Amino acid sequence: MQGLSATPQLVSWLSQGSVLFWLVHVLGVLCFAYIVARRLVPLVRAERDLRFDHPLQRFHNVLKYWFGQWKHPRYKAAGILHILIFAGFVVLALRAFTVLIVGVSYGFVMPGLSGVAGRLYETVTDYAATIVFLCMIVAIVRRLVFKPARYEVPRRFGNSHKMDAIFLLSLIAVLMLADSLFEATRAAALVHSQEPESRAYLSLPWLLQMFLVQASTSTIGAFCFAGYLAHELAFYFLLCYRPFGIQFHVETSLFNIYFAKLDRKKLKPVKWGLSDQQLDQVKSFGVKTFEEFTWKHILDFYSCADCGRCSDNCPSNAAGRPLSPRFLTTKARDYAFQHYPMFGKAGNGHALVGNIYSEDEIWSCTTCGACEAECPLLIEYIDKIVDLRRGLIDDGNVPQSLQKPLKALESRGNPYGKMEKKKADWTLGKDFQPVCPVKRLDKEPGANTLYFVDSITSFDDRMQSIARSTARILSHVGEDFGILGPAERDSGHEVRRFGEELLFMALRDHNSEAIKNSGARRIVTSDPHAFNALKNDYRHLPPVEHISQFIARQIRGGQIGFKPADADKVFTFHDPCYLGRHNDVYDDPRAVLDAIPGLNRVEMKRCRDRSFCCGGGGLMLFYEPKEEERIGVKRVRMAAEAGASVIVTSCPFCMVNLEDAVKVAGLEGKISVIDLAELVDQQIARPVPACEEVREIPQECVIGR
Amino acid sequence: MEILVCVKRVPDTSENDIELNSAGNDIERDDLVYSINESDNYAVEEALQIVAKVGGTVSVVTVGAEEDEEVLRRQMAMGASHGILLTDPQFEGSDGRGIASILKGWVQKGNYDLILTGVQAEDGAAQVGGMLAAMLDYPFASLVTSIEVLANNKLKIAREIEGGNREVSEIDLPCVLSIQTGINEPRYVGMKGIRAVQSIPIPTYGASELGLTHAQVGSAAAKVTRVDYFVPALGKGARMLSGTREQNAQEVVELVAAKGGLK
Numbered sequence: 001m002q003g004l005s006a007t008p009q010l011v012s013w014l015s016q017g018s019v020l021f022w023l024v025h026v027l028g029v030l031c032f033a034y035i036v037a038r039r040l041v042p043l044v045r046a047e048r049d050l051r052f053d054h055p056l057q058r059f060h061n062v063l064k065y066w067f068g069q070w071k072h073p074r075y076k077a078a079g080i081l082h083i084l085i086f087a088g089f090v091v092l093a094l095r096a097f098t099v100l101i102v103g104v105s106y107g108f109v110m111p112g113l114s115g116v117a118g119r120l121y122e123t124v125t126d127y128a129a130t131i132v133f134l135c136m137i138v139a140i141v142r143r144l145v146f147k148p149a150r151y152e153v154p155r156r157f158g159n160s161h162k163m164d165a166i167f168l169l170s171l172i173a174v175l176m177l178a179d180s181l182f183e184a185t186r187a188a189a190l191v192h193s194q195e196p197e198s199r200a201y202l203s204l205p206w207l208l209q210m211f212l213v214q215a216s217t218s219t220i221g222a223f224c225f226a227g228y229l230a231h232e233l234a235f236y237f238l239l240c241y242r243p244f245g246i247q248f249h250v251e252t253s254l255f256n257i258y259f260a261k262l263d264r265k266k267l268k269p270v271k272w273g274l275s276d277q278q279l280d281q282v283k284s285f286g287v288k289t290f291e292e293f294t295w296k297h298i299l300d301f302y303s304c305a306d307c308g309r310c311s312d313n314c315p316s317n318a319a320g321r322p323l324s325p326r327f328l329t330t331k332a333r334d335y336a337f338q339h340y341p342m343f344g345k346a347g348n349g350h351a352l353v354g355n356i357y358s359e360d361e362i363w364s365c366t367t368c369g370a371c372e373a374e375c376p377l378l379i380e381y382i383d384k385i386v387d388l389r390r391g392l393i394d395d396g397n398v399p400q401s402l403q404k405p406l407k408a409l410e411s412r413g414n415p416y417g418k419m420e421k422k423k424a425d426w427t428l429g430k431d432f433q434p435v436c437p438v439k440r441l442d443k444e445p446g447a448n449t450l451y452f453v454d455s456i457t458s459f460d461d462r463m464q465s466i467a468r469s470t471a472r473i474l475s476h477v478g479e480d481f482g483i484l485g486p487a488e489r490d491s492g493h494e495v496r497r498f499g500e501e502l503l504f505m506a507l508r509d510h511n512s513e514a515i516k517n518s519g520a521r522r523i524v525t526s527d528p529h530a531f532n533a534l535k536n537d538y539r540h541l542p543p544v545e546h547i548s549q550f551i552a553r554q555i556r557g558g559q560i561g562f563k564p565a566d567a568d569k570v571f572t573f574h575d576p577c578y579l580g581r582h583n584d585v586y587d588d589p590r591a592v593l594d595a596i597p598g599l600n601r602v603e604m605k606r607c608r609d610r611s612f613c614c615g616g617g618g619l620m621l622f623y624e625p626k627e628e629e630r631i632g633v634k635r636v637r638m639a640a641e642a643g644a645s646v647i648v649t650s651c652p653f654c655m656v657n658l659e660d661a662v663k664v665a666g667l668e669g670k671i672s673v674i675d676l677a678e679l680v681d682q683q684i685a686r687p688v689p690a691c692e693e694v695r696e697i698p699q700e701c702v703i704g705r
Numbered sequence: 706m707e708i709l710v711c712v713k714r715v716p717d718t719s720e721n722d723i724e725l726n727s728a729g730n731d732i733e734r735d736d737l738v739y740s741i742n743e744s745d746n747y748a749v750e751e752a753l754q755i756v757a758k759v760g761g762t763v764s765v766v767t768v769g770a771e772e773d774e775e776v777l778r779r780q781m782a783m784g785a786s787h788g789i790l791l792t793d794p795q796f797e798g799s800d801g802r803g804i805a806s807i808l809k810g811w812v813q814k815g816n817y818d819l820i821l822t823g824v825q826a827e828d829g830a831a832q833v834g835g836m837l838a839a840m841l842d843y844p845f846a847s848l849v850t851s852i853e854v855l856a857n858n859k860l861k862i863a864r865e866i867e868g869g870n871r872e873v874s875e876i877d878l879p880c881v882l883s884i885q886t887g888i889n890e891p892r893y894v895g896m897k898g899i900r901a902v903q904s905i906p907i908p909t910y911g912a913s914e915l916g917l918t919h920a921q922v923g924s925a926a927a928k929v930t931r932v933d934y935f936v937p938a939l940g941k942g943a944r945m946l947s948g949t950r951e952q953n954a955q956e957v958v959e960l961v962a963a964k965g966g967l968k
Contacts, residue, residue: 394897395892396783396895397892398893400890402893407720417738461950
């Protein structure tokens with residue numbers, strides 16, 4: 001290939017341009033290596049985290065979430081923009097390296113990229129550079145003109161990140177421009193030397209070539225050198241600047257996704273690799289200082305791209321609570337940058353809560369998981385929140401409103417301080433007991449199925465109706481079932497998520513023993529929190545089903561037939577977080593609703609894995625957050641917007657929050673809330689009396705036959 | 706500063722349905738859960754905060770039996786360095802003065818600068834703190850809502866006065882203070898803390914070690930004895946609402962409004 005060199009003779013004292021470029025290369029690479037080494041310091045000091053298992057599964061994640069950009073299209077405009085930029089970067093990576101080498105060895109051609117393959121690659125890269133360049137312009141215009149709300153930084157979280165973002169976008173645009181200029185000068189020079197060469201039609205290099213071809217050879221040479229130098233400087237500047245801000249994800253995302261948590265259903269243990277017994281020897285629980293995060297959690301902080309999708313979906317943030325997952329991450333990153341500087345001593349040991357985080361911020365999280373469902377980089381939030389809470393619990397920093405329920409859980413096994421012996425009182429009503437007697441497995445073990453009721457459904461007047469409906473459904477299909485009664489303690493689901501691990505373990509061990517003694521072969525529960533605890537937090541239990549799964553199964557088996565629903569009502573299903581997002585049960589409750597003849601069902605805009613939390617269950621009911629509006633109120637407004645007159649949910653805590661919210665929002669009479677079990681119980685086609693098994697179901701009502 | 710906090714284990718009113726026993730002289734005590742008396746918990750927290758500022762140790766003491774160790778351990782998990790159980794069959798049936806005498810016996814064995822009690826036991830008569838101070842000939846302040854340590858062996862304390870006013874006084878050390886709830890925000894005591902102090906031995910002291918005789922403690926010495934225990938009968942002017950929650954709430958609002966309570 002003829003043409004002109006990017007390394008002309010410079011002023012005599014600097015000898016050849018190639019020397020200059022060697023210098024830039026060596027300095028650039030050394031700087032980057034040094035910066036990365038410094039960035040690794042906190043990771044080395046951090047807690048251990050077992051992330052080296054299952055390489056195939058991890059590689060699959062990389063293909064799906066990194067290479068495949070799986071979560072990006074959830075936000076259409078930004079997502080497509082990012083996919084284009086990412087694809088451009090991937091395509092251009094090879095060219096960038098080639099160009100770097102060309103600076104010191106002009107005739108260099110990347111092996112395998114000579115001849116036709118090389119021409120083809122050049123065409124593709126010309127368009128890639130053009131597309132990335134245009135995307136940068138679009139991204140800058142978005143930031144400056146359209147200003148998507150999720151990029152805003154509320155005053156309490158510090159200064160706007162806008163200028164930094166625009167600066168970085170501009171630098172990439174410069175990189176693309178410089179790259180295109182360099183290629184264009186080379187092509188123009190070839191035209192000058194009578195070797196017709198053209199860059200890809202209508203691409204940026206092609207446009208530049210059009211201008212340059214008119215110029216003299218020396219002008220082209222100057223542009224070639226300028227383009228090359230600009231490319232070099234922009235490349236190395238970006239490389240070394242990215243680790244100081246939001247674009248570090250360009251380097252870290254691959255690792256962050258490879259090492260991402262594989263089983264999101266399991267909460268992080270207090271410490272990796274310790275047995276329950278060894279926990280007694282652990283001096284301090286949870287995360288109190290930055291170094292008590294695991295190395296992967298610090299990598300999360302580095303990897304955040306500040307896209308704001310987490311906070312855009314966070315119910316606490318929406319309600320004006322002091323928590324915003326995005327800033328949970330960026331504040332930790334700022335802390336890391338400040339306390340692990342490039343030069344000088346790395347400090348450590350400052351308490352995070354009271355310094356960069358407030359206590360309210362940490363208690364505000366409902367652990368609904370909306371942030372994690374959204375994050376394109378698979379950053380983890382719940383484990384960090386729980387770890388920070390473990391630290392607060394360990395130091396005794398617990399809001400007064402939570403101390404009583406926690407104490408009651410310890411002494412009575414339920415947060416209300418109700419006496420154990422009253423746990424089965426919901427079965428005793430004179431309208432209920434005679435028609436639907438419920439076996440007490442604590443007294444008389446030996447039923448096929450255990451109905452795990454949990455505290456709120458056992459003790460709360462309103463929620464007891466869910467328990468009775470559940471029992472009537474189980475009884476209707478002829479299920480041999482019973483309850484643990486006083487032997488059942490709280491599942492401890494929120495106890496664990498509020499950071500009181502050892503109390504959770506005591507509750508877990510008690511319940512596991514009681515369940516074992518009951519002789520039940522299967523467990524059914526109407527509470528998604530209990531469902532999640534038994535299924536994912538407990539060990540070695542019989543299979544656990546949520547009542548919605550059980551009902552769906554019975555419908556498929558033809559065991560349940562329904563009366564037609566009220567045609568005037570419009571139903572919508574509110575996905576409880578611990579049923580949907582945390583356990584992927586989305587279809588069963590909907591299948592149950594759709595099995596009821598004539599039932600009008602609409603979806604809220606935010607449904608399934610984008611469902612909007614009701615405000616949080618368990619101990620969250622006792623917490624008094626600082627907020628502008630209740631989360632539940634926002635949710636019932638969404639239902640009203642969807643045109644629903646009945647919100648169906650399948651969780652007693654959703655029921656508490658949504659029923660209250662209907663009143664607060666002034667929607668009484670317009671919207672009502674019902675539990676799926678209650679609705680099914682109402683709609684079951686059954687001859688009188690209520691609890692006898694239906695042998696013959698009217699044909700038109702049987703679904704799934 | 707050496708601080709002694711006198712604590713008591715009481716049936717937790719928020720976690721029990723308190724019912725009379727069949728004899729009608731006490732409450733039904735099977736199935737009860739106990740915890741530390743609430744204002745005593747505030748007193749321990751206050752002691753811990755003082756020690757965190759000015760140094761020293763916090764000891765907790767209770768008069769009772771083996772099962773009362775539970776509250777001592779909980780307060781040790783909270784941060785108290787020593788727990789002391791004063792127990793003796795002779796102590797049974799002591800009235801307030803008897804309990805104060807027992808505590809006095811312990812105080813005189815030690816070298817405490819400050820003695821705190823809760824303002825009142827949930828099942829008690831708010832008398833032990835004052836009596837203890839009198840027996841020791843120490844100054845006493847009740848209903849204390851803030852404590853500040855001054856130089857020259859004095860404390861600056863604030864007390865709650867009826868009507869929401871506060872009175873600020875200086876008091877000489879050593880002294881006895883009864884602590885009002887709300888003086889601070891007691892820290893949470895988790896399972897981990899409780900397990901950590903589970904096997905620390907708690908010393909016990911009986912009547913002879915405290916230099917006490919039949920004449921001072923126990924039922925024989927008691928000059929106040931309980932003769933009855935009952936739930937007040939429904940009087941005139943009281944009305945029980947028996948509707949659903951919503952109806953009751955509505956009715957309460959109407960009643961309050963009708964009496965001019967809502968403007």
